[in-house]
Amino acid sequence: MKQRLHVVVTTIIRRNVYYGAARNLSSCGHPKPLSHAYSTARKTLRTSSLVTKSACASAAILAGTIAFCLINAPIAHAEVPISHTPERRKIRLAEVQKHGRDAETKWVTRGARVYDITDWIPGHPGGEVILRAVGGPVDQYWSIFTVHMKQEVYDILESYYIGDIDPGDLVDGQVPVEDLHDPFENDPRRDKRLHVHTSRPCNAETPTEGLGAFVTPNDIFYVRNHMWVPSTSESDHKIVVELPDGEEKEYSLKDLKDNFESTTVTATLQCSGNRRKNMTRESRSTKGLQWNVGGISTSEWTGVRLRDVLADAGFPVDEYPDEVRHAQFMGAEAYGASIPIDKAVDRRGDVLLAYEMNGKPLPPDHGYPLRVLVPGTVAARSVKWVNRIVLSEDESSSEWQQRDYKCFGPNVGGNPDWSTAPAIQEIPVQSAITSLRDLSPHSQADRQYLRLHGLEEDSVAVEGYSFSGGGRRIVRVDVSADNGRTWHQAELLSDKGKGAKAWAWTRWRWVVPRQQAGRWFVVKAVDEAYNTQPSDYDSNYNFRGHLTSSWHRVGYRPPDV
Numbered sequence: 428m429k430q431r432l433h434v435v436v437t438t439i440i441r442r443n444v445y446y447g448a449a450r451n452l453s454s455c456g457h458p459k460p461l462s463h464a465y466s467t468a469r470k471t472l473r474t475s476s477l478v479t480k481s482a483c484a485s486a487a488i489l490a491g492t493i494a495f496c497l498i499n500a501p502i503a504h505a506e507v508p509i510s511h512t513p514e515r516r517k518i519r520l521a522e523v524q525k526h527g528r529d530a531e532t533k534w535v536t537r538g539a540r541v542y543d544i545t546d547w548i549p550g551h552p553g554g555e556v557i558l559r560a561v562g563g564p565v566d567q568y569w570s571i572f573t574v575h576m577k578q579e580v581y582d583i584l585e586s587y588y589i590g591d592i593d594p595g596d597l598v599d600g601q602v603p604v605e606d607l608h609d610p611f612e613n614d615p616r617r618d619k620r621l622h623v624h625t626s627r628p629c630n631a632e633t634p635t636e637g638l639g640a641f642v643t644p645n646d647i648f649y650v651r652n653h654m655w656v657p658s659t660s661e662s663d664h665k666i667v668v669e670l671p672d673g674e675e676k677e678y679s680l681k682d683l684k685d686n687f688e689s690t691t692v693t694a695t696l697q698c699s700g701n702r703r704k705n706m707t708r709e710s711r712s713t714k715g716l717q718w719n720v721g722g723i724s725t726s727e728w729t730g731v732r733l734r735d736v737l738a739d740a741g742f743p744v745d746e747y748p749d750e751v752r753h754a755q756f757m758g759a760e761a762y763g764a765s766i767p768i769d770k771a772v773d774r775r776g777d778v779l780l781a782y783e784m785n786g787k788p789l790p791p792d793h794g795y796p797l798r799v800l801v802p803g804t805v806a807a808r809s810v811k812w813v814n815r816i817v818l819s820e821d822e823s824s825s826e827w828q829q830r831d832y833k834c835f836g837p838n839v840g841g842n843p844d845w846s847t848a849p850a851i852q853e854i855p856v857q858s859a860i861t862s863l864r865d866l867s868p869h870s871q872a873d874r875q876y877l878r879l880h881g882l883e884e885d886s887v888a889v890e891g892y893s894f895s896g897g898g899r900r901i902v903r904v905d906v907s908a909d910n911g912r913t914w915h916q917a918e919l920l921s922d923k924g925k926g927a928k929a930w931a932w933t934r935w936r937w938v939v940p941r942q943q944a945g946r947w948f949v950v951k952a953v954d955e956a957y958n959t960q961p962s963d964y965d966s967n968y969n970f971r972g973h974l975t976s977s978w979h980r981v982g983y984r985p986p987d988v
């Protein structure tokens with residue numbers, strides 16, 4: 428209840444103090460209106476959150492009430508005389524460009540209008556990433572960060588209006604394409620074998636050949652980017668650890684490599700959207716990228732233990748106060764997420780600040796030069812290009828922690844109360860068929876393979892992966908050649924991964940005489956807690972298609988003979 432209250436009140440504060448109070452101040456002609464209100468409200472919240480929950484709630488109620496009064500009070504300055512509003516002046520694009528990152532006053536454009544957002548920047552809820560847009564248009568960024576596409580945000584921007592772009596600089600009323608800064612300019616070239624869903628930002632599946640190997644080759648490891656690949660380098664990259672009392676400690680990559688023991692962990696990462704396409708096909712439409720079975724890959728990750736770094740930064744990793752509950756991670760391009768503190772400091776949790784994949788520096792798409800690796804947890808928490816860690820009572824405030832990567836009941840529509848479901852962390856047991864292959868005793872290679880399995884007739888070789896969250900081992904994989912009427916146990920391959928628990932997938936295979944093969948092959952796995960996968964999709968449906976893990980079915984047609 429208190430938690431609910433906290434969230435509700437926080438929302439009131441955001442809405443009213445941030446927007447309302449700020450807007451009122453701005454209409455009085457206050458010089459530092461919005462960012463001021465924003466930062467004050469955010470600081471109050473942050474500090475109060477570490478006192479006690481009830482104190483926080485009262486502080487929040489008070490602030491919310493003040494804000495409510497403010498927003499509902501008659502606005503004394505509502506009728507600002509026309510002469511007080513800034514002149515509508517014509518501004519050349521070349522002049523806008525001079526007000527970039529290094530300029531004293533920073534401008535942006537939206538459509539054909541120009542804004543001086545200098546005062547807004549320090550309080551921007553999305554942080555410093557806003558600087559990417561200054562000196563040019565925000566339009567292309569806002570179409571990536573769609574959280575801006577609403578009246579409240581347009582109103583904030585309008586309060587910084589200073590003039591219009593000179594029509595001579597526009598083509599069809601728009602800023603010409605060559606003057607738009609390309610957010611994706613730093614994205615790398617990618618392997619052609621990846622199955623691409625979107626390229627800007629890049630979202631691409633591991634092809635079948637990658638799903639067949641225990642360790643996925645780096646260049647065909649699936650890619651899931653919400654935005655662009657930020658430009659970072661090993662020599663410049665820094666990571667800041669912020670302790671609960673606000674104290675900060677900074678590390679360069681060299682500091683990490685020189686001063687901490689390096690560790691290697693074999694871990695599978697699975698996107699919570701893996702197999703979403705299966706849910707859409709077998710139940711109904713889901714919102715999100717339609718991943719098939721390739722939103723999952725495995726690597727040998729090398730890095731330093733997060734636990735060791737937190738201890739070095741002064742955090743008592745074995746005996747910390749109950750109020751510290753989450754480790755938040757920020758990525759250099761603005762992505763963010765958090766994990767429970769217990770996982771972050773668990774001796775056997777193997778959470779790493781990783782700088783290598785399969786013995787090579789992380790590729791740009793996978794977080795170069797540094798990413799978090801949270802084994803056994805949904806991949807959305809393994810933040811790439813990580814540059815800040817905050818230990819806090821609260822989860823990350825990012826939309827990927829608060830308003831996405833959560834599951835709801837099959838009946839819940841597309842506009843849920845996000846605060847009512849927990850953020851996905853450990854993931855459920857999963858398995859999929861990645862290949863069906865006909866074997867014939869007439870082929871010499873097949874004949875040898877068949878003999879290994881005690882068979883001499885035409886057969887089908889079935890292969891795939893199985894995996895469970897939390898380091899839970901796979902203990903059994905059940906397979907069926909007749910759509911689940913009769914079952915057999917697949918052979919589990921005994922690949923050895925590194926790490927304290929079973930963080931990597933278990934590959935399996937099965938060879939079955941073709942005579943027994945019906946229309947559908949099916950697989951389901953069982954983990955060491957005897958968790959297993961749901962048989963149907965309807966009962967497990969959620970509108971975002973997260974954590975699709977129902978029995979995987981693949982159609983089969985015998986070859987024409």
Ligand code: HEM
Pocket residue numbers: 535544547551552553554556557558559560565568569572574575580583584761763824825826827
């Ligand atoms: C130029 C004027 C801008 C204004 C007035 C503005 C305003 C805002 C506001 C009000 C929010 C909070 C929205 C909410 O939570 O409901 C927000 C969030 C955010 N903004 Fe901006 N923004 C601007 C530019 C940008 C640009 C150019 C970028 C990226 C290049 C950006 C990135 C973000 C991100 C990543 C978040 C949200 C992060 C999260 O949910 O954790 N913003 N912005």
Ligand SMILES: Nc1nc2c(c(=O)[nH]1)N[C@H]1C(S)=C(S)[C@@H](COP(=O)(O)O)O[C@H]1N2
Pocket residue numbers: 648649650651652653654696697698699757758759760762763792793794806807808809810811812813
């Ligand atoms: N900084 C950052 N970290 C991120 C993401 C991102 O977009 N930006 N995507 C997350 C999601 S949803 C997934 S599934 C994994 C994908 O990691 P990969 O691209 O290395 O496979 O990264 C996670 N970490």
Ligand SMILES: [Mo]
Pocket residue numbers: 651697698699700806807
């Ligand atoms: Mo993901």
